[in-house]
Amino acid sequence: MTEPNCPFCEPQARVLRENDNAIVILSNPRKVPGHFLALPKRHVEKPWDLKPQELQSIFELIFFVEQKILGKLGDGVDIKQNYRPFLKQGRLKVDHVHFHVYPRSMEDYLYQVSEKYETDLFAELDDLERKEVEKLLQ
Numbered sequence: 001m002t003e004p005n006c007p008f009c010e011p012q013a014r015v016l017r018e019n020d021n022a023i024v025i026l027s028n029p030r031k032v033p034g035h036f037l038a039l040p041k042r043h044v045e046k047p048w049d050l051k052p053q054e055l056q057s058i059f060e061l062i063f064f065v066e067q068k069i070l071g072k073l074g075d076g077v078d079i080k081q082n083y084r085p086f087l088k089q090g091r092l093k094v095d096h097v098h099f100h101v102y103p104r105s106m107e108d109y110l111y112q113v114s115e116k117y118e119t120d121l122f123a124e125l126d127d128l129e130r131k132e133v134e135k136l137l138q
């Protein structure tokens, strides 16, 4: 099942590793060297539409990549999945569900350019907010 104009539905030349339901490619553009993407072979736009076997295949590849890059490209790894339907598909945003996997190290480039002040965002959770947000899961 492929979607016209989806760069991840026909990525054959970019596939570095695959299993039954998922593939790994390098992100291009990338944030840092060793920025991989793990994604289902089937075109899926909403993460909750992934089938259990697709999730399992994706995470098998994520864990494989993590172990390969740890100690070589970084001392840790971030895994990130964005769902942002409010953005139009383009070079920096592809609708086909994908998980970013990239190496991290203490005070690395990503920290220096975009996360240095992120700890300032943390605030104490107050009871009113907690109750309002907890209601969403009931």
Ligand SMILES: [Zn+2]
Residues within 6 Å of the ligand: 002, 003, 006, 007, 008, 009, 042, 043, 044, 096
């Ligand atoms: Zn696609």
